[in-house]
Amino acid sequence: MVKISIIGSGVVGSATGKGFHKLGHDVLFYDISTNRMETLKKEGLITDALNQSKKYNLIVFRSTMLPGSMNEEVIDYLDQECKKTRGKDYDVCYNPEFLRQESAYEDFFIPDRVIIGEDVKDSSKLLQELYKPLTEKIIVTSPKAAEMIKYTSNCFLSLKISFFNEIGMLCKEIGVDDRAVSLGVSLDKRIGKYGTIAGRPFEGACLPKDTKALSTFIRKRGWTPDLLKVTLDINKKIEELVTKTALTK
Secondary structure, X not given: OOEEEEXXXXXXXXXXXXXXXXOOOEEEEEOOOHHHHXXXXXXXXXXXXXXXXXXXXXXXXXXXXXXXXXXXXXXXXXXXXXXXXXXXXXEEEEOOOOOOHHHHHHHHHOOOOEEEEEOOOOOOHHHHHHHOOOOOOEEEEOHHHHHHHHXXXXXXXXXXXXXXXXXXXXXXHHOOOHHHHHHHHHOOOOOOOOOOOOOOOOOOOOHHHHHHHHHHHHHOOOOOXXXXXXXXXXXXXXHHHHHHHHHHO
């Protein structure tokens, strides 16, 4: 059994903490929202403020971060501000989440893969052991590569949705049933069903902001994010069409 403290008990934090609790670990939740804390208490979980530990700690970040954030901001800040010694008293890893908002808890137990970005070699061994009951597909890489994997995954989904929305608009223009096209294409195992149904923009807490963030990230480096620009443009067009259709009903 491992002692795990979850700082930030929203969708991802709650699902992660509850998942590890189900696996038999001692989980402590913390959040600035008293309502979230009360909800977790009612569910039979223990919640409290975190105390300073005298033991070795592994600090794991799960939030979506642009490439370089862990090394250039998080680790740099800890090295300057933390009284303890990284590599001796604590280590830092980046473990991006791939949980859907509507089924985060269920998704925790059936991950397609687990991505771990470690700054110090072998510092993620404890984290790898925690995930072993769930999957053998554990990829250990640098924090920067792990950050890029997360953004690439989300932006590819945005791209896929926008592509099929454009195909859907073309189908309507030439009098073809876009649903038949989506079905016929989605049965290709290399493509799959997700994102192939035309008519709705990509929404939610992650895809819009992550696609815009990576597009901005690329622009700041002097490149033109052509595919991401088209992805965002098509999504805006679909949003406008959906709004227009709703208003005319």
